[in-house]
Amino acid sequence: MSDRVIQLHMPLAHEDLAYRVKELYDRIDAVYVSAARDAGFSCAGCDGAKCCAVDLILHTFAEQLYLRRGLDTLDAARRDGILTNCTLTLHAKESDPFGESYRDAVCVLNEAGLCALYKYRPMICRLAGIPHLIFRPDGTKRFGEGCGKFRSEIEPRLPDLRIDRTAFYREMGSIELGVVRVTGRRSTSRTVAETLAFADPDQLIP
Numbered sequence: 305m306s307d308r309v310i311q312l313h314m315p316l317a318h319e320d321l322a323y324r325v326k327e328l329y330d331r332i333d334a335v336y337v338s339a340a341r342d343a344g345f346s347c348a349g350c351d352g353a354k355c356c357a358v359d360l361i362l363h364t365f366a367e368q369l370y371l372r373r374g375l376d377t378l379d380a381a382r383r384d385g386i387l388t389n390c391t392l393t394l395h396a397k398e399s400d401p402f403g404e405s406y407r408d409a410v411c412v413l414n415e416a417g418l419c420a421l422y423k424y425r426p427m428i429c430r431l432a433g434i435p436h437l438i439f440r441p442d443g444t445k446r447f448g449e450g451c452g453k454f455r456s457e458i459e460p461r462l463p464d465l466r467i468d469r470t471a472f473y474r475e476m477g478s479i480e481l482g483v484v485r486v487t488g489r490r491s492t493s494r495t496v497a498e499t500l501a502f503a504d505p506d507q508l509i510p
């Protein structure tokens with residue numbers, strides 16, 4: 305029997321995955337908070353409508369699992385409210401993915417500009433707002449701009465400020481590779497609503 309077949313029969317170690325995701329999120333937060341503090345940048349006063357897009361995608365099982373775990377920390381009433389919102393959002397997407405009721409919606413976790421699962425929010429949410437760069441494996445660089453608030457308030461005085469996301473993306477890739485090794489498949493990409501709509505996190509497994 306090959307190593308690969310043995311690995312396919314190993315259970316996914318959810319605790320290990322959650323631990324690695326949390327560790328990575330902590331590193332991201334430290335870099336982001338430091339950059340934001342030095343620049344004098346803050347999300348205060350922003351409703352997050354642009355950053356908290358309804359079709360924000362989570363590409364890895366590890367992040368989906370972590371977010372789904374966050375939902376389980378809420379009390380039943382709050383959780384049910386979010387799940388109802390997920391159902392409505394998924395229905396709007398299914399009925400007319402390009403229609404106004406779906407395209408004009410924000411992420412199901414955005415409650416009056418605040419994230420209902422802030423401690424569990426995905427990597428992309430933690431990095432939003434400040435411009436970034438990524439070093440690709442072929443040595444080229446990719447740049448991404450900041451949000452409107454950053455562009456108007458910070459960029460004129462700090463035009464070169466960028467967060468290097470390369471190490472973060474590599475680490476997330478490494479975590480997800482562990483999932484692929486165990487399951488033999490790539491994870492299904494899902495929106496936040498699609499991720500939370502699963503009653504049991506095990507159903508998320510690719």
Ligand code: SF4
Pocket residue numbers: 352355356357360411412413414415418419420421422425426429496
């Ligand atoms: S998970 Fe939270 S921070 Fe991320 S898009 Fe949704 S509401 Fe915004």
